[in-house]
Amino acid sequence: xxxxxxxxxxxxxxxxxxxxxxxxxxxxxxxxxxxxxxxxxxxxxxxxxxxxxxxxxxxxxxxxxxxxxxxxxxxxxx
Numbered sequence: 789x790x791x792x793x794x795x796x797x798x799x800x801x802x803x804x805x806x807x808x809x810x811x812x813x814x815x816x817x818x819x820x821x822x823x824x825x826x827x828x829x830x831x832x833x834x835x836x837x838x839x840x841x842x843x844x845x846x847x848x849x850x851x852x853x854x855x856x857x858x859x860x861x862x863x864x865x866x
Contacts, residue, residue, distance in 0.1 A: 794802065809816045830836045 825831070825836070831840060
């Protein structure tokens, strides 16, 4: 499809997506597979629920650890 027929905003989005695919092909493929899994209703399956629980645990751990470290650093006696 000739990109000259697209609006400037859509053309910029297309170019950014193309660059993302060229620089990070495996990440792009994983994101596409995950999106397809969610859109096809896989999140409601047993496998999807288990994957969501695991992702939430990992995500919460990544979010809480820096806050906890910061809190401990501020409350630790000098």
